[in-house]
Amino acid sequence: MTTLAIQRQGGGALAILLSETRMEFLRLLRAPAFSVPVITFPLLFYVLFGVVMVPHNAGEPVLRQIFANFTVFGVMAPGLFGLGVTLAIERDRGLLQLKRALPLPPSAYLGAKLLMAMSFSAIVSLLLMVVAVTVGQVVLALTQWLTLFALAVVGALPFCGLGLLIGTLVKGQAAPALINLIYLPMSFLSGVLIPLQALPHALAVAAPIWPCYHLSQLAQAAVGGTSASGVATHILALIGMASVLFGIALRRWARLR
């Protein structure tokens, strides 16, 4: 009996985190307004722009580059929408208050949302890989596949930070609108959806202010291309941006009513 009690105490926090994560994942998977765009849009866009409409003379490196960039595009949405919209709606509908009053550790509440976003990101990345291998004519070494996958999972975090921040700034239905206003322009301005060369010079120079620019550079490096400023610089930039976003978001979160 003592053993049982100790197990309960010891396993408590982890068990809560896992169960919260599972429920957070399930409830969003079952919500078409979230799961359909988050999972299918990157796939559709990749099929359209990376497979169907790609120039015939495009070399294998270009195909890899496009694939890596659509992976980055797919990695952004789970954190932005999964944290931003859910937090904004939970604030609006009183669920955040209930969860805070219940004996649920705040770390489990937030941790579950991060793990949920990383799970969706992993799924999107894997589905994109299936498309890339079957119809995308992308050939990578095993380590390259694995590096890109790891990047997709961990790379969801800065966008979780941004999503969380947005969720603390606006309530309810304003969140999806605001996130779309950030998500799509950011994807264009960082060279994720169109090459940086296609942008006006001033905008192209400003690309490093966007977290997805650095993730995109890392993804290029992962699939055998070269990054603009070296892998270490981009990793540090992402860690820095994520820290600032989470720092501000968590401070605001702690003071939410």
Place this chain on the structure above:
Amino acid sequence: MNDRALRIPPAAALIGAVKRFGATTALTGIDLRIEPGRITALLGPNGAGKSTSIALLLGLLEPDSGRAELFGESPLRIEVRQRLGLMLQSAALPETLRVRELLSMTSKYYPQPLALAECAATAAVTDLLPRFYGRLSGGQQRRVQFAVAICGRPELLVLDEPTVGLDITARTAVWQSVRSLAAAGCAVLLSTHHLEEAEALADHVAVIMQGRVVASGTVSEVRAHGIHRRIRCVTSVSAEDVRKWEDVRAVERRQQRLDIETVNAEAIVRRLLIADPHLAELEVLQAGLAEALAAITQEAA
């Protein structure tokens, strides 16, 4: 206060709690005790400070001065909140989760939760377990919220408008469960607009007005506030005459019927019967909680 009361802290207490929001003071030094085994109803008009009081007790807000305590400790501690179950009127649970999933998820927050089947049976949601929360009717959702509130074997149950939207059968079932939990020693804090509910369910009442408790005690103590009673009868005696009688507070005539409010019903009835031997349909009514509340809030305002 006896030794026992000193040793065992109340399940929940506000001690001289003050809470300001900008320039407005929501709570002006409120004192409130929620005792084990007792159902305490928090009454008062909108904006009186009921929600703020509950938010302080749940640790959602912190008092500017004074204290909020659960079981003698800070409500911010998770170990303390593990002894708490709650149902917030405003909280919408995730629509795409099944009732079974909601209950098992919430149970995990508690060290010794009820078995799922027992919890579901107590809240009468057994048949709803496989259903999605978002597909349930308003009344069914309230029952699920109640199940979520009791799944952790709480020692303190905080219920905010627990039976809004429930039909009579479901409401009676919830009342029955709340009563048996209280009988088993659970402290219950009930916030409601339904005076009928407070009267039917609560042992104790605390009336909040303008950020403080203006009256508290057992339901009959609070109801006896002003101890006026109401006499109704069909009589030819005129309202003008009765109004001059001693101890009469108010008289109103509605067609043949006279409606008299008094603090001395026996004397008035005697005079009425003497004045009008043909008096009919005599009724003497105890003032309800509603009348007492109206009197209390009028005095406090």
